[in-house]
Amino acid sequence: MRTGVLGLTRLDLAKYPFLREASRHVSDLGLDVRDLLAPGLSKVLDRALSRILEAVRFGKVLPDLSDEEVEILSFPVAIMMVSSVRSDFLVKRYALAEARRAEELLSSEPPDKVMLIAGDLGWSIRQVEVRVGDVLYEFSLGLIDYLRNASGMKDKKWKLVNRLVLHGEVLITRPEAARLLAEEVRRRVEELIRRSSGKLKGPPGVLAPYLERVREAMSELELEGAPRLEEAGEVIFEAFPPCMKAIYGALTEKKHVPHVGRFAFTAFLLHVGMGVDEVVDLFRQVSDFSERITRYQVEHIAGERGGKTRYTPPSCSTMRSYGLCVGADELCRKIRHPLSY
Structure with a gap:
């Protein structure tokens, strides 16, 4: 099933529910976030909770594409849950976990799909095919978008002096595009949570048991001391x-x-x-x-x-x-x- 943006399917929105097109899809169903909290939508609530628990425990939201609609709808509910806990630690951890999931999924997408995702995120990007030695550069990214997302990465390969820059654009490979997009996703998810927190006067009562589960998971993480984490991606x-x-x-x-x-x-x-x-x-x-x-x-x-x-x-x-x-x-x-x- 295709959506309003040419080339984006409902499966794509399930993979990348932070996209603006995914938000429009929810609106087209005649639903807002509070509608999604109805007892009859327990699958959505349960999946929203599992997204957060996976973020807390594993540092990454695991893809579950068995029910595309639930995967799409659970994302805004998870955003509301995270904002309701009012923990900066959880905000950062959840945003990073969604970003890691996105990077993993994007790494296996064809170039034209990556272009669609990047376009929704507001990037100035072109599809190219430039081979330098054994390296194939498949995208040319606007300098501003590149610097915004690569500035926190300390690996020398991300420094602008070590990049191929042509006409104000930086050549990047497909894995590099996925990594940079993940950084953009992290910021977008954080922004969505902050925005939700500003609108929320108090968490709806139906969320109480779910929020308690989240707090328990966070307490368990703290009690473990040093978590056995192998952080994927670049060090920020x-x-x-x-x-x-x-x-x-x-x-x-x-x-x-x-x-x-x-x-x-x-x-x-x-x-x-x-x-x-x-x-x-x-x-x-x-x-x-x-x-x-x-x-x-x-x-x-x-x-x-x-x-x-x-x-x-x-x-x-x-x-x-x-x-x-x-x-x-x-x-x-x-x-x-x-x-x-």
């Missing part, structure tokens, strides 16, 4: 907890960072998805940098040397005991480990 330094931002800032300003601080920062970076080479590169700006020693230490923390133990960063209480906690913000007060931020 702006999303770091205050303690890690402070250590990073001290390193970039060539200030002294004690050994335990360097250990905590290194273990944190490795657990949120950075590779050994990337971590070593970060320490090059330190005045006493030695590649041989630094690489040995990073590989040891990563579990690639010695007893093959992969170390996790210290808990919040340990960070405080070493004077590495720079003061808790709202999210810090709800967690017990930097990796839960």
